[in-house]
Amino acid sequence: xxxxxxxxxxxxxxxxxxxxxxxxxxxxxxxxxxxxxxxxxxxxxxxxxxxxxxxxxxxxxxxxxxxxxxxxxxxxxxxxxxxxxxxxxxxxxxxxxxxxxxxxxxxxxxxxxxxxxxxxxxxxxxxxxxxxxxxxxxxxxxxxxxxxxxxxxxxxxxxxxxxx
Amino acid sequence: xxxxxxxxxxxxxxxxxxxxxxxxxxxxxxxxxxxxxxxxxxxxxxxxxxxxxxxxxxxxxxxxxxxxxxxxxxxxxxxxxxxxxxxxxxxxxxxxxxxxxxxxxxxxxxxxxxxxxxxxxxxxxxxxxxxxxxxxxxxxxxxxxxxxxxxxxxxxxxxxxxxxxxxxxxxxxxxxxxxxxxxxxxxxxxxxxxxxxxxxxxxxxxxxxxxxxxxxxxxxxxxxxxxxxxxxxxxxxxxxxxxxxxxxxxxxxxxxxxxxxxxxxxxxxxxxxxxxxxxxxxxxxxxxxxxxxxxxxxxxxxxxxxxxxxxxxxxxxxxxxxxxxxxxxxxxxxxxxxxxxxxxxxxxxxxxxxxxxxxxxxxxxxxxxxxxxxxxxxxxxxxxxxxxxxxxxxxxxxxxxxxxxxxxxxxxxxxxxxxxxxxxxxxxxxxxxxxxxxxxxxxxxxxxxxxxxxxxxxxxxxxxxxxxxxxxxxxxxxxxxxxxxxxxxxxxxxxxxxxxxxxxxxxxxxxxxxxxxxxxxxxx
Numbered sequence: 001x002x003x004x005x006x007x008x009x010x011x012x013x014x015x016x017x018x019x020x021x022x023x024x025x026x027x028x029x030x031x032x033x034x035x036x037x038x039x040x041x042x043x044x045x046x047x048x049x050x051x052x053x054x055x056x057x058x059x060x061x062x063x064x065x066x067x068x069x070x071x072x073x074x075x076x077x078x079x080x081x082x083x084x085x086x087x088x089x090x091x092x093x094x095x096x097x098x099x100x101x102x103x104x105x106x107x108x109x110x111x112x113x114x115x116x117x118x119x120x121x122x123x124x125x126x127x128x129x130x131x132x133x134x135x136x137x138x139x140x141x142x143x144x145x146x147x148x149x150x151x152x153x154x155x156x157x158x159x160x161x162x163x164x
Numbered sequence: 165x166x167x168x169x170x171x172x173x174x175x176x177x178x179x180x181x182x183x184x185x186x187x188x189x190x191x192x193x194x195x196x197x198x199x200x201x202x203x204x205x206x207x208x209x210x211x212x213x214x215x216x217x218x219x220x221x222x223x224x225x226x227x228x229x230x231x232x233x234x235x236x237x238x239x240x241x242x243x244x245x246x247x248x249x250x251x252x253x254x255x256x257x258x259x260x261x262x263x264x265x266x267x268x269x270x271x272x273x274x275x276x277x278x279x280x281x282x283x284x285x286x287x288x289x290x291x292x293x294x295x296x297x298x299x300x301x302x303x304x305x306x307x308x309x310x311x312x313x314x315x316x317x318x319x320x321x322x323x324x325x326x327x328x329x330x331x332x333x334x335x336x337x338x339x340x341x342x343x344x345x346x347x348x349x350x351x352x353x354x355x356x357x358x359x360x361x362x363x364x365x366x367x368x369x370x371x372x373x374x375x376x377x378x379x380x381x382x383x384x385x386x387x388x389x390x391x392x393x394x395x396x397x398x399x400x401x402x403x404x405x406x407x408x409x410x411x412x413x414x415x416x417x418x419x420x421x422x423x424x425x426x427x428x429x430x431x432x433x434x435x436x437x438x439x440x441x442x443x444x445x446x447x448x449x450x451x452x453x454x455x456x457x458x459x460x461x462x463x464x465x466x467x468x469x470x471x472x473x474x475x476x477x478x479x480x481x482x483x484x485x486x487x488x489x490x491x492x493x494x495x496x497x498x499x500x501x502x503x504x505x506x507x508x509x510x511x512x513x514x515x516x517x518x519x520x521x522x523x524x525x526x527x528x529x530x531x532x533x534x535x536x537x538x539x540x541x542x543x544x545x546x547x548x549x550x551x552x553x554x555x556x557x558x559x560x561x562x563x564x565x566x567x568x569x570x571x572x573x574x575x576x577x578x579x580x581x582x583x584x585x586x587x588x589x590x591x592x593x594x595x596x597x598x599x600x601x602x603x604x605x606x607x608x609x610x611x612x613x614x615x616x617x618x619x620x621x622x623x624x625x626x627x628x629x630x631x632x633x634x635x636x637x638x639x640x641x642x643x644x645x646x647x648x649x650x651x652x653x654x655x656x657x658x659x660x661x662x663x664x665x666x667x668x669x670x671x672x673x674x675x676x677x678x679x680x681x682x683x684x685x686x687x688x
Contacts, residue, residue: 014329018331032357045632048354051616051620052345055341058334058337058341058342062331062332065331071331077603086388090388090593090597091594093384093593097593100569101586104573121562121563124566125562143571152217153581155574
């Protein structure tokens with residue numbers, strides 16, 4: 001196995017991920033320590049940063065424990081197959097969700113949700129396209145009516161461009 | 165401590181058309197969500213949490229508890245129908261349930277599952293009603309130091325029992341503690357840990373955090389799975405065709421009674437496991453299935469018999485009520501779902517704590533009544549709509565995933581109308597996805613996030629009472645010393661004895677044994 005592959009495999013082990021988390025926790029603690037509010041002492045003599053700091057130190061300690069305990073060489077079941085592409089998909093889904101929310105404020109829930117549902121269903125393999133479109137329209141309308149009836153605040157409204 | 169006026173008040177709260185309607189909706193939706201593979205109980209409750217804003221307390225409890233109990237049973241429908249448990253809680257039901265379906269006894273398996281679930285669930289609820297007030301009464305005597313150590317003990321148990329790897333469970337709890345400190349200091353109210361973002365002054369919202377961790381992250385995971393493989397929807401359709409035919413035999417009362425030992429085992433194990441923070445329904449169901457298989461060899465559990473379904477399902481459902489005991493008695497949720505129910509109470513302005521029995525006795529009694537009533541609704545709805553739900557379990561994931569994503573976005577915004585909450589939910593969606601890939605359990609994060617302010621308040625109060633001295637502040641009674649020793653012992657023992665790993669191995673062993681028995685039979 002080449003050195004590159006060795007490193008790639010090690011990064012998937014509990015030890016590899018533990019080291020990365022420990023570094024992230026150390027950097028986070030350094031950032032918190034640099035903040036003015038962190039050292040501000042309260043009336044009960046606790047500094048404002050004591051508990052956030054405690055949380056970060058606990059994360060650091062656990063990450064270090066992960067790197068040295070008896071499971072350190074194991075690779076978590078799902079870590080064995082995860083790749084950069086998966087992270088890309090996760091960010092894409094999340095980004096699509098954010099765009100949907102922005103579109104809802106602009107176009108209203110029914111139209112924005114229909115477009116989102118149609119595109120995502122098509123991407124995930126619903127065929128033929130008109131089935132995806134039909135389900136998209138149906139689900140969007142049901143969700144809009146249901147949430148409106150229940151009195152839950154909805155982003156946008158029915159069709160904000162027309163002032164409805 | 166018993167307040168007759170509060171009981172009357174609670175009856176008025178519960179026995180209204182509004183509460184009954186929400187309870188029925190909760191169970192109806194819950195069984196459906198449970199039956200759909202990939203949608204867990206916590207995903208369902210998380211998605212429904214924003215709805216509780218618009219309801220009164222009894223309606224909100226009816227919706228959430230109904231959904232929880234419905235989903236616990238619903239998981240068995242897809243496990244029995246096409247060997248795909250709706251949630252991990254029903255994985256043990258597959259062993260016998262699906263074999264019964266293959267033998268043409270799917271209807272009998274489903275009814276066994278329903279009746280044993282409801283029986284064990286109802287009886288365990290009675291245990292909750294008897295135990296929780298007594299424990300709360302004892303908890304009222306606790307001072308800040310005892311409460312602090314009790315919370316540390318709960319966190320230690322959660323970390324130790326939530327998964328195979330203790331350090332990962334503890335790390336999830338530590339992350340929850342850190343996120344819980346974002347916003348304002350709970351005593352002085354000064355802003356802290358906001359990363360310079362003014363909108364974080366109020367802290368991270370419970371609803372977006374929960375929806376992100378429990379719903380969005382799972383949809384991201386499933387979305388990725390679909391892009392990589394899966395034509396599950398098609399497979400499922402093929403297997404559904406000959407299920408629940410009219411010629412399928414039902415379940416007689418005598419047959420139901422013949423499973424009393426399995427139900428008893430499930431009830432005992434489920435009730436005990438449910439009360440312990442961290443273990444949950446999956447462990448209870450595998451444990452009671454394993455115990456019944458070993459102690460009742462003549463029942464031939466594992467070969468497709470009712471007894472196997474009854475043991476697994478009663479163990480699974482008997483955790484439903486008891487999981488609320490730590491929440492009601494100490495204000496500490498013992499599981500992810502208990503945390504969500506605690507969240508629903510918080511959204512209604514009621515802080516779960518032992519004082520709830522004094523301050524909001526009507527709500528506690530209403531909760532008890534709803535716990536029992538939900539079983540009746542579960543029985544009626546499960547019996548009447550099992551076939552419909554079995555079909556629902558076949559909804560293809562490519563339709564389900566985008567739909568749940570839309571609900572998650574609307575739900576996280578609708579809770580408080582804050583656009584930032586959508587961003588927070590999406591962030592925790594990706595974060596939860598990464599956690600699951602690395603095998604870090606989500607429940608300790610959410611539970612510690614919920615109790616973080618309480619932990620901080622009690623610890624600071626304990627130190628303040630002792631005039632700033634830590635040692636007398638935290639170790640001022642034999643009870644606080646005992647609780648501290650227990651917390652340390654739990655952590656050390658869980659590391660040395662690899663308790664979670666053993667439970668995990670036991671589940672795998674059960675699956676392997678069943679697979680081996682199957683292949684041995686086929687080769688004969």
